[in-house]
Amino acid sequence: xxxxxxxxxxxxxxxxxxxxxxxxxxxxxxxxxxxxxxxxxxxxxxxxxxxxxxxxxxxxxxxxxxxxxxxxxxxxxxxxxxxxxxxxxxxxxxxxxxxxxxxxxxxxxxxxxxxxxxxxxxxxxxxxxxxxxxxxxxxxxxxxxxxxxxxxxxxxxxxxxxx
Amino acid sequence: xxxxxxxxxxxxxxxxxxxxxxxxxxxxxxxxxxxxxxxxxxxxxxxxxxxxxxxxxxxxxxxxxxxxxxxxxxxxxxxxxxxxxxxxxxxxxxxxxxxxxxxxxxxxxxxxxxxxxxxxxxxxxxxxxxxxxxxxxxxxxxxxxxxxxxxxxxxxxxxxxxxxxxxxxxxxxxxxxxxxxxxxxxxxxxxxxxxxxxxxxxxx
Numbered sequence: 001x002x003x004x005x006x007x008x009x010x011x012x013x014x015x016x017x018x019x020x021x022x023x024x025x026x027x028x029x030x031x032x033x034x035x036x037x038x039x040x041x042x043x044x045x046x047x048x049x050x051x052x053x054x055x056x057x058x059x060x061x062x063x064x065x066x067x068x069x070x071x072x073x074x075x076x077x078x079x080x081x082x083x084x085x086x087x088x089x090x091x092x093x094x095x096x097x098x099x100x101x102x103x104x105x106x107x108x109x110x111x112x113x114x115x116x117x118x119x120x121x122x123x124x125x126x127x128x129x130x131x132x133x134x135x136x137x138x139x140x141x142x143x144x145x146x147x148x149x150x151x152x153x154x155x156x157x158x159x160x161x162x163x
Numbered sequence: 164x165x166x167x168x169x170x171x172x173x174x175x176x177x178x179x180x181x182x183x184x185x186x187x188x189x190x191x192x193x194x195x196x197x198x199x200x201x202x203x204x205x206x207x208x209x210x211x212x213x214x215x216x217x218x219x220x221x222x223x224x225x226x227x228x229x230x231x232x233x234x235x236x237x238x239x240x241x242x243x244x245x246x247x248x249x250x251x252x253x254x255x256x257x258x259x260x261x262x263x264x265x266x267x268x269x270x271x272x273x274x275x276x277x278x279x280x281x282x283x284x285x286x287x288x289x290x291x292x293x294x295x296x297x298x299x300x301x302x303x304x305x306x307x308x309x310x311x312x313x314x315x316x317x318x319x320x321x322x323x324x325x326x327x328x329x330x331x332x333x334x335x336x337x338x339x340x341x342x343x344x345x346x347x348x349x350x351x352x353x354x355x356x357x358x359x360x361x362x363x364x365x366x367x
Contacts, residue, residue: 082304105195
């Protein structure tokens with residue numbers, strides 16, 4: 001029974017991060033929708049949606065933890081204008097993100113790249129979960145029968161003493 | 164033996180966490196590797212701040228070491244570093260301003276270019292004028308291409324137009340000695356070596 005619960009736990013761990021991230025970006029886009037996008041005109045509502053998504057996932061390099069949709073810093077104003085300008089030129093979402101990354105580094109995008117350094121952020125927790133799982137199973141297998149026999153013997157002794 | 168290692172475990176954990184947190188006391192969360200370093204200065208074609216009829220482009224870097232100082236009259240720290248920059252100019256360094264003004268931005272209100280020029284003259288008259296000339300980054304596109312996040316920021320551009328230093332914040336004696344001079348010296352050493360080699364080739 002316990003083992004099943006551990007498996008469930010591991011599954012939840014694996015999927016919760018993905019869910020959490022999606023939650024963040026949609027929340028942001030929803031709450032700020034009408035604030036600043038008014039300054040920009042879009043021919044089609046899809047473009048407006050893309051603009052809102054982009055400004056939600058790009059981080060303001062001046063502020064410690066705000067996206068450019070949320071920030072009133074001058075650099076955030078400039079970056080929003082640039083995003084709009086690039087979109088009007090017909091650049092895709094990834095092209096706009098790459099444009100910003102080239103100038104402000106990986107820091108500017110809320111989704112960190114997977115590379116030789118950051119891979120550990122994903123691998124280590126999973127490895128840890130598996131190691132603990134195996135340790136748990138091994139220990140249980142080894143410990144049970146011996147303990148049980150010892151305990152039974154001890155119980156017998158105690159019973160005899162009491163008699 | 165096994166028991167001893169169990170006893171030491173909390174101590175080791177404590178020391179590990181203590182060292183990690185202690186390091187954090189001295190780390191600057193704003194410090195990031197600049198992506199502009201060792202890259203050519205972005206292409207630009209911008210007017211002079213004082214005279215829009217004269218235009219500058221990347222040829223301003225040809226053949227000489229240049230300090231590009233990103234600034235504006237609205238920036239307090241920029242005013243503070245002006246006297247030190249002027250002393251650098253007096254030592255023979257070439258300093259060029261990359262000027263931008265937030266008040267010309269429709270998001271912040273409107274200010275005429277005449278007004279900006281007047282304020283620039285006032286500020287430079289008051290604190291010192293280190294600039295050979297000022298390039299006017301009208302829409303702040305060049306600042307964005309450079310990865311500028313605010314003012315002041317200073318770039319050292321070598322004679323080939325490649326960015327060698329990107330400094331955020333003001334320039335003072337300490338920053339100059341530690342961050343700029345070592346690189347300026349290596350650039351100068353490299354160029355003098357080159358010219359010596361050329362001379363040798365010529366004499367052969």
